[in-house]
Amino acid sequence: MTATIIDGKAFAANLRAQLAVEVASLTAKGQQPGLAVVLVGEDPASQVYVRNKAAQTLEVGMKSVEHKLPADTTQDALLKIVKDLNADPSIDGILVQLPLPAHIDTQTVLETIDPAKDVDGFHPMNVGKLATGLEALVSCTPLGCLMLLKDKLGSLAGLNAVVVGRSNIVGKPMAQLLLAESCTVTIAHSRTKDLPAVVRSADIVVAAVGRPEMVKGDWIKPGATVIDVGINRVPGKEPGKTKLVGDVDFATASAVAGAITPVPGGVGPMTIACLLHNTVTAAKRRRG
Numbered sequence: 001m002t003a004t005i006i007d008g009k010a011f012a013a014n015l016r017a018q019l020a021v022e023v024a025s026l027t028a029k030g031q032q033p034g035l036a037v038v039l040v041g042e043d044p045a046s047q048v049y050v051r052n053k054a055a056q057t058l059e060v061g062m063k064s065v066e067h068k069l070p071a072d073t074t075q076d077a078l079l080k081i082v083k084d085l086n087a088d089p090s091i092d093g094i095l096v097q098l099p100l101p102a103h104i105d106t107q108t109v110l111e112t113i114d115p116a117k118d119v120d121g122f123h124p125m126n127v128g129k130l131a132t133g134l135e136a137l138v139s140c141t142p143l144g145c146l147m148l149l150k151d152k153l154g155s156l157a158g159l160n161a162v163v164v165g166r167s168n169i170v171g172k173p174m175a176q177l178l179l180a181e182s183c184t185v186t187i188a189h190s191r192t193k194d195l196p197a198v199v200r201s202a203d204i205v206v207a208a209v210g211r212p213e214m215v216k217g218d219w220i221k222p223g224a225t226v227i228d229v230g231i232n233r234v235p236g237k238e239p240g241k242t243k244l245v246g247d248v249d250f251a252t253a254s255a256v257a258g259a260i261t262p263v264p265g266g267v268g269p270m271t272i273a274c275l276l277h278n279t280v281t282a283a284k285r286r287r288g
């Protein structure tokens, strides 16, 4: 079998086009959604993310605000900016880029963001709402994975889903979303016994472990749907060159799976599209 490739890039572009229509109608009512991104320090990967976020925010017609702060910014100064954004009626979404410098307590910062503007879905209030089935803002990457799965499979009810990885940002919220879709959910991780056998039981595999090409083709049940969240930079074939690979060994897995996301061009583009989606959702709830 050769898997169907799930085109996250095209799906994300389509989602952004739909959001642009919604943003235009909100703007016509004097309710243009606004997204604020706060970056502390000069981490190069974070700088690229933040640049892309700002460009795509403007592209769909939303207001974009950026706060770029030096690495030695104090926690109090950062909290003051977050509180000012909480109080700013033109701002619907607040994202503080992670990781933060070591002298800042990440959890304190995340808990200071107004849960109604927490478009990352990292505030314990939103985490708890997701777990209880209440209306939450949901972490962007798992939300994007769920959109791709539902687009591919329709109803997910009764399917066996194995999430490999238990992070707060991806693994745990992914498991909650799949449970809410009536999947039978297993969260596997580095201490799981006989991981290949566990993964082989899955109709849906979501790999989010951060280990390059760990999930092999012979771990995949024939016909399963494989969502690869990994973005790992590894040495390329030519000396001095690098390439991006996922957490799934694409060459062997795509020979067995029914459908699979590529890296790049799978889950990656969905994350920012879902951030914009969450900002529109927050704007409608706050202003509606």
Ligand code: GUN
Residues within 6 Å of the ligand: 095, 096, 097, 098, 099, 120, 140, 141
């Ligand atoms: N750093 C890497 N990914 C993310 C994300 O989704 N949200 C935030 N706030 N920081 C990140």
